[in-house]
Amino acid sequence: MLEFRKDIFADERDDNLKEVGQPTQRQDMLGHVTGTSPYYDDHRFANLLHLKILRSPHAHARIRSIDDAAAARAPGVKRIIRAADVPVNLNTLLSLIQFGKDDEPSLATDVVRYKGEPILGIVATSERAALEAMALVRVSYDQLPAVFDVEEAMKPGAPSVNAAYPKITFEYYNKYDHQKLRYGDADAAFAQADIVLDERYQMSPIEHAPTETNGSIAVPDTNGRFIVYTSTQALFFSLDTSAKINAMPSNQLHFIGGTVGGGFGGKVDTLTEPLAILAARLTGSPVRYRLSRHEEMQFGSPRGGERIFIKDGIMRDGRIVARTVRAYFDSGAYTRLSSYAVVKCAAHIPGPYTIPNVSADVFCVFTNRTPATAMRGFGVTALDFALECQMDKGATAVGMDPLEFRMLNAYRDGDMKAHRREAKNCALIECAQVAAEKANWALRDEFRRMSSRQGGGAARAGAAADRSRAPAPAAPSHAPASTPQRVSYERPTPAAAPPRPAPPAPPPRSAMPPPAASPAGSTHGAPRFSSVFGTRRR
Amino acid sequence: MTINVKTFPRLADAASALSQERGARFLAGGTLVMRAVNEADPSIETIVRSTDPSFVNISVSSGRVELGAGVTMAAILAERELSFLHPVARAVGGPAVREAATVGGNLFAPSPYGDFAAALLALDATVMLAGGVGQRELPLDEFLSRRDRGAVLVSSVAFKRPASDAFRFVKVTRVHPKGISVLSISAQLPTASGRVSGARIAYGAMGPAPVRAKAAERALEGRTLDSAGVAPALAVAHDGTAPHDDAIASAWWRREILPIHLRRLLLGEHPPRHS
Amino acid sequence: MKTPIQFRLNGEEVATFVEGGANLLDTLRESVGDLSVKGGCWQGTCGTCTVLIDGVPRLSCVTLAETCAGHSVETVAGLRRGADLHPLQSAFMERFAAQCGYCTPGMLMAAKALLDKNPNPTRENVVDAICGNICRCTGYEPIINAVLDAARSDSRRRA
Numbered sequence: 001m002l003e004f005r006k007d008i009f010a011d012e013r014d015d016n017l018k019e020v021g022q023p024t025q026r027q028d029m030l031g032h033v034t035g036t037s038p039y040y041d042d043h044r045f046a047n048l049l050h051l052k053i054l055r056s057p058h059a060h061a062r063i064r065s066i067d068d069a070a071a072a073r074a075p076g077v078k079r080i081i082r083a084a085d086v087p088v089n090l091n092t093l094l095s096l097i098q099f100g101k102d103d104e105p106s107l108a109t110d111v112v113r114y115k116g117e118p119i120l121g122i123v124a125t126s127e128r129a130a131l132e133a134m135a136l137v138r139v140s141y142d143q144l145p146a147v148f149d150v151e152e153a154m155k156p157g158a159p160s161v162n163a164a165y166p167k168i169t170f171e172y173y174n175k176y177d178h179q180k181l182r183y184g185d186a187d188a189a190f191a192q193a194d195i196v197l198d199e200r201y202q203m204s205p206i207e208h209a210p211t212e213t214n215g216s217i218a219v220p221d222t223n224g225r226f227i228v229y230t231s232t233q234a235l236f237f238s239l240d241t242s243a244k245i246n247a248m249p250s251n252q253l254h255f256i257g258g259t260v261g262g263g264f265g266g267k268v269d270t271l272t273e274p275l276a277i278l279a280a281r282l283t284g285s286p287v288r289y290r291l292s293r294h295e296e297m298q299f300g301s302p303r304g305g306e307r308i309f310i311k312d313g314i315m316r317d318g319r320i321v322a323r324t325v326r327a328y329f330d331s332g333a334y335t336r337l338s339s340y341a342v343v344k345c346a347a348h349i350p351g352p353y354t355i356p357n358v359s360a361d362v363f364c365v366f367t368n369r370t371p372a373t374a375m376r377g378f379g380v381t382a383l384d385f386a387l388e389c390q391m392d393k394g395a396t397a398v399g400m401d402p403l404e405f406r407m408l409n410a411y412r413d414g415d416m417k418a419h420r421r422e423a424k425n426c427a428l429i430e431c432a433q434v435a436a437e438k439a440n441w442a443l444r445d446e447f448r449r450m451s452s453r454q455g456g457g458a459a460r461a462g463a464a465a466d467r468s469r470a471p472a473p474a475a476p477s478h479a480p481a482s483t484p485q486r487v488s489y490e491r492p493t494p495a496a497a498p499p500r501p502a503p504p505a506p507p508p509r510s511a512m513p514p515p516a517a518s519p520a521g522s523t524h525g526a527p528r529f530s531s532v533f534g535t536r537r538r
Numbered sequence: 539m540t541i542n543v544k545t546f547p548r549l550a551d552a553a554s555a556l557s558q559e560r561g562a563r564f565l566a567g568g569t570l571v572m573r574a575v576n577e578a579d580p581s582i583e584t585i586v587r588s589t590d591p592s593f594v595n596i597s598v599s600s601g602r603v604e605l606g607a608g609v610t611m612a613a614i615l616a617e618r619e620l621s622f623l624h625p626v627a628r629a630v631g632g633p634a635v636r637e638a639a640t641v642g643g644n645l646f647a648p649s650p651y652g653d654f655a656a657a658l659l660a661l662d663a664t665v666m667l668a669g670g671v672g673q674r675e676l677p678l679d680e681f682l683s684r685r686d687r688g689a690v691l692v693s694s695v696a697f698k699r700p701a702s703d704a705f706r707f708v709k710v711t712r713v714h715p716k717g718i719s720v721l722s723i724s725a726q727l728p729t730a731s732g733r734v735s736g737a738r739i740a741y742g743a744m745g746p747a748p749v750r751a752k753a754a755e756r757a758l759e760g761r762t763l764d765s766a767g768v769a770p771a772l773a774v775a776h777d778g779t780a781p782h783d784d785a786i787a788s789a790w791w792r793r794e795i796l797p798i799h800l801r802r803l804l805l806g807e808h809p810p811r812h813s
Numbered sequence: 814m815k816t817p818i819q820f821r822l823n824g825e826e827v828a829t830f831v832e833g834g835a836n837l838l839d840t841l842r843e844s845v846g847d848l849s850v851k852g853g854c855w856q857g858t859c860g861t862c863t864v865l866i867d868g869v870p871r872l873s874c875v876t877l878a879e880t881c882a883g884h885s886v887e888t889v890a891g892l893r894r895g896a897d898l899h900p901l902q903s904a905f906m907e908r909f910a911a912q913c914g915y916c917t918p919g920m921l922m923a924a925k926a927l928l929d930k931n932p933n934p935t936r937e938n939v940v941d942a943i944c945g946n947i948c949r950c951t952g953y954e955p956i957i958n959a960v961l962d963a964a965r966s967d968s969r970r971r972a
Contacts, residue, residue, distance in 0.1 A: 028914060029905075029906050029909075032905075032914030033898070033901075033911065033914075033917060034849070034889065034890075034892070034893060035850070035888070035890055035918045039851070044843060208949075209949060211859060211913070211916050211948070212851070212853065261851070261915030262915055262949045262950060263913070264949070292855065293854040
């Protein structure tokens, strides 16, 4: 079943593994098969109240008035929760690490910015009573122009979405409107490349759709504290966020997570706990705030859609000499974690390939969609989809086997990455070789002999002038032993000009501009730069 | 608001309650009504049920089939005499849904649900209504055109048994083995001397209710079920359809694939494993 | 005005009062106290709430609770016999057929309904039996394999 190729990199590894390589049973598996694993809702309370939220039906609108008098009098209703009741009604999730401006209300005040945005809370003795009361609330709106496309949002004159970010994109260190990566001179390299491949990729928002919807139950404890049973994936993160929004010291909250009925990143946004706690404080009773399936789809945050443009300059022998990436993250109406996703994306460019000239611009853009959040490698997975499609197209363009094309361009130990870190412990070549072996995918001899530990560093920096290092590709329709799957794309017309001289070696790398952030946090230790914290001493 | 549940041993009394009680809704299997109740649908104040044995009766005689409106998909699957309907019943949800979903409920199920109703349309079924002045019988397509008006209670449906092998069905879904319809096609294709005589074709999810493809039926009359013979019917496959966009498929997609699947069904080509 | 209902739950008689329109899922969890049944959608579309009523699989979230009066209901809490796991439970453990575990109670009941009627199912039978149950974690293959394993081990035990 599981095979360990301990022959590979054997000299680099201390192989006295006890747990790795042995099957281990999940500690909660017995609970799962007996129905005893405790999810947040597996508790019963005699006087449990139910919180339901009235939500915006519009993507973008000004709230003119809210009339909740009839709802407040409706049978079973214990309390209406209005925006003015929320102690700290503006937050951003990453304020916990001082990253970003507070931009999102728990309950909308004057403007709603996405369909499903919370406006009013109704706490009642049953969900039905709360829903029936909700039908009695009268809200009048003035609809506003809305924008749903990242590039439309960035055009001059587009509707302003997020009041904290009037320039449409998230601002890094109050100065930069996007994440930027520059290495070498991509424009010059494109001019020298044999083939230029310029493509556009689009990912849709993806909803996690866990079988258990988001929810929490806040229960007054005896000494002014609250016990909160929650579906969150991020227990202390949710605790601190709830403490901030409720203006409570965090030691007044006792969060009990446990088993998450499917998270995948969709249960990190602390969607229900703050208002459940507020409702418990205002009523003195345990309160459950559970998303319905419809709310989970509409209001539950998705992985944001992304639009990614990748332009590659490729030599006829298969080497990628330049890569430019321009990417737009659709953060939806508020930041949540998209600011961080963009940092991760920029950090991942250009993929695990040594490319001497790289330029990237990655934007976190606000639109009138449901705010996006984490999902299974967010910030990286969509980019990888785009990068690897691009690699397949590049291979086709030069008439090279797609696996060999990747191996040719893969990082090797000692290569300098576009982020000015030396590549170490590279293994893409070895993984590709084993995968090819398993899939009966024929590789040419030179590629079966390749190694991540050879050919990197100085050898590659000068490779631009040394075309003999890369094996000449076989005729475009080379027939391998087996018949592997081929990706078929339209081939761009090859350059009509006669073979050019090799592109110049990349110009000396300019010093990275110092970031403009002020140091945050601790005050001793050597300065370190982090994309999230800026320059700080550790 | 509390909901009242009223159970009647006689279907006629249930029918009366349905028309007299405020906010009354008839509960058969519950897949539609209970969902609405769970979501606090304000239009439901009284749930009306019946335990009348005729409601769940299956009667199959040499020429005629009568199904009580409360007959479930599972009950149909358990009835060997109704094997021609098994592909349809099997396609209505998974096993738990089939134990609850009823013939009658399917008649009221909004598009894109209602594949069993579409099959009944292709079988030229009539609908028996309970209550009012005794029983009333009307053709299914007439019933479907006014199913949203007023409180009606269907007690049973009836149709003539199709000739063996004359009934065909395909349901196109995105999820297998069960899923909500992109579309479904039911066809009764009786032949005389190898030529189609009196075809009935009905579509599910190609309009607000199941719809007969009358132009296609006429175009098939007297023809053989081969490539050349079915071509005129395919040319008018869309007549009478008005598909809409929903979460399952766009109207455009439904229109695009309809003639492809109709062709495969008419030619008796094995429906592909993944439609 | 609440209606009293009495029914057999996992072999034991239970009784409770239900509001008009109460579904079986909420009744089992909140009135009777059987928290082993889980709810995913309250729409009858995900299968998480699957229980057995008189031996057949039913979606408890869209089942009117009072229709169970006098009938037999089985949930995953009743699967094991004391310390012994049901073969399905053991097979799910062996085959890693659960990750978050939320769909597991419904899956087990759907599978039990199958094996109780058909002790020698084909793979296609198993797929059909669980086709009404959504799993967002496992990709279904471990679950299908676990059900087939349970059928085989059961037949070996009875042989």
